Amino acid sequence: MTIKILADSACDLSEHYYNGFDIEMVPLTVHINGNDYKDSIEITPKTVYDALRNGGHAKTSQVSPQTFKTIFTSYAQTNQPLVYLAFSSQLSGTYQTAKMIEQEIKEEYPDAPIHVLDTKCASLGYGLVVLHVAKLAKEGAQLNEIIHAATDHAQHMEHIFTVDDLEYLHRGGRVSRTAAFVGSLLKIKPLLHVDDGKLIPLEKIRGSKKVLKRMLEVMEKRGANFENQVIGISHGDDLERAEQLASLIKEKFNVKEVIIEMVGAVIGAHSGPGTIALFFLNKPYK
Known part of the structure; x- marks a missing residue:
């Protein structure tokens, strides 16, 4: 029996990926202007960014x-194997709830896969x-292969x-009010990364061009072995800069493929318009 892959909406994949690789998606919820919406089902990222630009809170x-x-x-x-890959437990309680x-469920169905x-x-x-995992599942990979x-x-x-x-980021509790004010005043652009699931500042850069x-x-x-990787770029309603970054990457690293997607409503509510994010593997691709 084919192993089903479940993801949540914080993975920021477009609907054609869900359909093309038979991925089931469960949405987080976005609260904006007093209303609740199921992410990527009842609200688009563009709606969130427009609301934030107009002074709204999400x-x-x-x-x-x-x-x-x-x-x-x-x-x-139905005893069908299901693997749920969850959004970082350091950024949401969704993983803990699922566990x-x-x-x-396993108290009632001890052998539930x-x-x-x-x-x-x-x-x-x-x-x-x-x-990556959905492709393996579609090709008939075994459960232990998929989990590994x-x-x-x-x-x-x-x-x-x-x-x-x-x-x-200040509204989401990631930086202080003073840091946000001084950063805006000095046109400081923070560079951040994710370490063990947490958002960690790397450095501060003066000016967006750098x-x-x-x-x-x-x-x-x-990174390593870029020519055999699929590189990801997501953006907060700034396709032009995302495509500029993709062009620079293709020119410099001769990468296999670059996927560009908009940062979804859930993450975009905290990162805001203009976010640019880059994703790649830091070891040789198997």
């Missing part, structure tokens, strides 16, 4: 326990892990990103 919440219970029960009853429900993994990844870095590949891919996925306005060049330098230092 919040997000994790997948509900009942949603996981419904999904996991359906797979337990709790997995244990609950349900597996929940914490990718410790976000946005398209998380999406690339999901896509997911774990290995996730462990070695680099996330290098910058935001256009520190104010949005940021893309610096991202390439970090990529060259940390």
Whole structure:
């Protein structure tokens, strides 16, 4: 029986990937202007970015326990193997909720072939892990192969990103009010990465023109075997800069493929418009 891959909406993949590789998606929730929306189903990232630009505030919440219970029960009853690759547990409580429900379901269905993994990844870095594993599942890979590949891919996925306005990270509690104010005043663009699932500042760069060049330098230092990799770029409603970065990468590293997607509504609510993120593996690709 084919192994089903489940992801949540924080992986920032487009619908054609879900359809093309038979990936099931469960949405997180976006709260904006007093209304609740299922991410990528009832709201688009563009709507969130426009609202933020107009002074609106956006919040997000994790997948509900009942949603996981419904999904996991359906797979337990049919005994179809399910692997849920979760958004980083350091950025959302969704993974912990899924693990709790997995244990609950297995009390009733001890042999239920349900597996929940914490990718410790976000946005398209998380999406690339999901896509890699979904391709293996479609090719008929065994469960142990899929779990090993997911774990290995996730462990070695680099996330290098910058935001256009520190104010949005301040609202999400990532930087102080003073840092946000001074950063905006001095046109400082922070470069951040994800380490063990957490957002960690790398350095501060004066001026947006230097940021893309610096991202390439970090990529060259940390990455490996680019010609056999799929590189990911996600953006906060700034396709022009994302395509500029993709062009620089193709020219410099002769990469196999670059996927460009918009940062989804859930992550975009915290990172804001103008975010540019780069994702690649830091070890030779198997």
